[in-house]
Amino acid sequence: MKIFYRTLFVAAISSTAFLVWGKKNVFSSDSPSEETKKEAGREQQATTKRKVVYQKSDTTPKSNLRTAATASVAVTKTVDKATANPGDTLLYSVSVTNNGSETATGLTLTDNVDVNTTAIADSLWYSPIALDDAYTSIGNVGITVAAGDGVLKNDQVGIPQASLKTFTRTTARGGSITLNADGSFDYTPAAGFLGTDTIQYILENSIGSDVGVISITLANAIWFIDRNSGAASEKGTLAAPFKSLASFQAVNNGTGNNPKAGHTIFIYESSTAYSGSLTLLNGQKIIGQDASTSLAGIAGITVPSYSKSLPELAPGNGTSVNLTSSANTITLTSGGANYLIRGLSLGNKTGVGIVGSSFGTLTIAEASITGTGQALSLSNGTIAAPGTLLHHFQTLSSSSGSFGVSLTNVSGSLQVAQAGSAIANSTTTAFYVSGGNISVQYPGTLNGVRPVDIRNTTNSTFAFSGNISSTNSGISLSGNTNGTITFSGSTKTLNTAANHAVDIAANTGSTISFTGGNLVINTTTGDGIRSVGTLSALTVTGTGNTITVAGPAAYTGGMALNISGATIGASGLTFQSITSSNAQKGIYLNQTGSTGGLTVTGTGTPASGGTIQNTALAGIEVNSATSLNLTNVNVLNTNRNKTAQGGLVVTDLVGTSKLENCNVTNAGVRNAYIINGSGTSTLRVLNCDFGFSTATVANDLRQDCFEMRARNTANATVILTNSQFRRAGTKGIQLFAENNANMTAAITNCTVDRVGGQMAGVEVGSSQSAVMKANIDGNPVINATNESAINVYAGGTSASRTEATVRNNASLSGNGNINAFIDPVVQAFSNGNAKAIVLVQNNVITNSDGQAILTRTTEGTGTMDATVGNNNITIPENGFDGIEVRAGADVLSTTNRNCSYVHDNIVANNGTQGGSSFFVQAVTPGTVVQLKQKNGADVDTVANLWAANTNTGTVTGSYTEPGASIQMGTGFACLTPANTTVPTMVAEAPLEISTPVGMDSTAGQEQGKGDGVDSSFATIP
Structure with a gap:
């Protein structure tokens, strides 16, 4: 770059110093065009002129020129007359050129002119200096720069003051710019371009001109979709959004200036739903106008100075972003990561609302899925926590589909806010989870062939607080390790016929709870609740819990309650009634731990706690369990095969237990048979009937009405009050302490009656080294x-x-x-x-x-x-x-x-x-x-x-x-x-x-x- 100044001198003056700005001549690959050079009218340089009056008779004017600092700077000085006479006017021209690669800033030019000259006032002129300008912009957005921060802000306009050539033109990278005389400009980038766009401008006065370069660096593209846009074209930019999902999806391929991985897609609200499907590339973010905070904040973009305004977000204004589809609505590309979906709703679809496999991490917030079709199908990835927003979905619903929600090997969390969510009519499973480490909170209703199936998860938490119903396969929970699963809805109705209503298997270290009451189970050949294998805690609490199993033929029915190897939690299992007929066993508790037990309350009337009848084996069998409390329960005509010990068979029961207003009658062998082998125990029997209804008949193997034994080191207390023991084959009541056991027994206000048969009445005793009181x-x-x-x-x-x-x-x-x-x-x-x-x-x-x-x-x-x-x-x-x-x-x-x-x-x-x-x-x-x-x-x-x-x-x-x-x-x-x-x-x-x-x-x-x-x-x- 060259800098010129011209000076006229008319008399001798002392040396004069001038400060001259230097500029590195930097151009992009687009060098000044010939047209630009022609328009400038001269070589790119700055000129300073000054006039002086010559006072001596010397024919050769003198001057000395020096610079205080250089950066490969070349300085030349000329005068318009080779010889001069006193009184002549001389025009000096000085050219300063920076030939180096570095910008020459702070350059001082000292011109010691001839002492025989005198400067002419106002005769100093110099050409303008157009320094380059750099700006940043969000991709697809653009900037609008006011005069105060425009291209003239850092330029030297020269003397006389230079003017800026205005224009509207296409930039080097396909954008458009309008440059105004005051240096302000408006820039709109080409769709999808990211990088540096350049535009040259010319600043000129009568002395000379200079070419400046505007550089605009674009990053972090946002693509815009607005079905109500008034723009003539669809480019996906802020100025010309796509008008449909299809327009965006058609170019969302990562090539050229098309949408790429990591880009943000913004969708405007509309009173009419958007229809179509979106397949997100790796790390793309889709943000609807229903989101809160700001678009840039959600997208993780810093808005640069002078940026055009991004759309305001408008959650809760009555208009929404709703996407529907005749296929899957949003698909996450396999192998991707860091997806984001926020501020929109997905409505009716024939496929899945959001589907993804090996999707890395997905962040969802302020979203809803409703209508037909499956809501979610995700596998092998992580759903990020919602953070301060607390929930991923406001509503998560589905009214049809094979599954409502399907999560396979998904970690992280899934939090749904509104209880109005509902998954219904799922032909396979309403809420399915397999593998992963995830925390789920779902307050909506669940209905389907199988409402819930959770298997093989680790350290996971599930909270289902909505109502649950099924007419086929019930709830299945299997292979979950160290998890917590809670069903707290006000109603849980499972009519599962031949299938287990609640099927729990091998959930090591896990806790499973049914709270809030009204767990209503009806089956035929399926078990009511089946829990096999290890489980840290199983609880059923609240009022109105019932199980009814109606076996269609002799001994074909399922067990009402079948728990083996699972620990009953401290809150216990509480039912209003348990009814079973034609089963192998009615209730079976085996190895259920020492923290909680089974309670059947009834409603205060006879048999309101249910009836267990016509079983092949024991009507109720309890082994190594804690606390059995039965009220208003009938156990009738059980152990018909006569291969079990009796109708109510209890072995190694721990806990304070009670049988009240119960009928345990007409069992094969004994009506009640209780063996206590260790620990300390209390059993109270109040207002119960343990009789046989008829006298002994041929092949009748009946023995005791009620037999209880404490063995080994047991310490047992049994209290029998206001109860009946009739027509036993051997003894009405038999209570015994054996080995090193201790038993305390009380029998008060009871009727023990042979009623025409042959039997002993009451027998109490001790043997080996035991103590009976x-x-x-x-x-x-x-x-x-x-x-x-x-x-x-x-x-x-x-x-x-x-x-x-x-x-x-x-x-x-x-x-x-x-x-x-x-x-x-x-x-x-x-x-x-x-x-x-x-x-x-x-x-x-x-x-x-x-x-x-x-x-x-x-x-x-x-x-x-x-x-x-x-x-x-x-x-x-x-x-x-x-x-x-x-x-x-x-x-x-x-x-x-x-x-x-x-x-x-x-x-x-x-x-x-x-x-x-x-x-x-x-x-x-x-x-x-x-x-x-x-x-x-x-x-x-x-x-x-x-x-x-x-x-x-x-x-x-x-x-x-x-x-x-x-x-x-x-x-x-x-x-x-x-x-x-x-x-x-x-x-x-x-x-x-x-x-x-x-x-x-x-x-x-x-x-x-x-x-x-x-x-x-x-x-x-």
């Missing part, structure tokens, strides 16, 4: 045939102990065939080395074909401490003795002791088989009977003791085997049971039950040698 108090009827109405037993080692209170029972009776062995009505005995402590008080005993009351020890070193008082006994004509106290058996090694305090009893009508109101026997050498006397001087006969203790009846005598003894007196202190108060319901550690064992139901067989007895111990004579 029982209270049989205030029962209206306990009767038996050929066995005892009440049998109290202690057997086993010296650590074994039974303490029992039998009192205030209004009707105790027993009768049988006099040709067979007949047990006493009330029998208490110690066998082996065990201890028995018994109180038999204030009972009414009738129809005693055997003894009315018998206290005895048999073999070993065991002891009996019995208090028998205030009982009213009536002996039938062919009965045995009223009260008998016995020590010893037909075993010579017996050295046991029986201490009995018999007082204030009334015995009427001694039977012909015994003939005595009171009879005492010491039948084995080494055995001792100790009879406590109430008061007064010690007596020496059994008859006198009977009278001294204010008993009523006739005493015929006693029997003492040589080497044995019967001792009487006031000095004996017979122990009494410590548990004379009926225990109340306490919230202790749970009742645990061990594995059932085979039971011997043979009546009349002697049992219990040495270390314990089997189920027929009460038949010992």
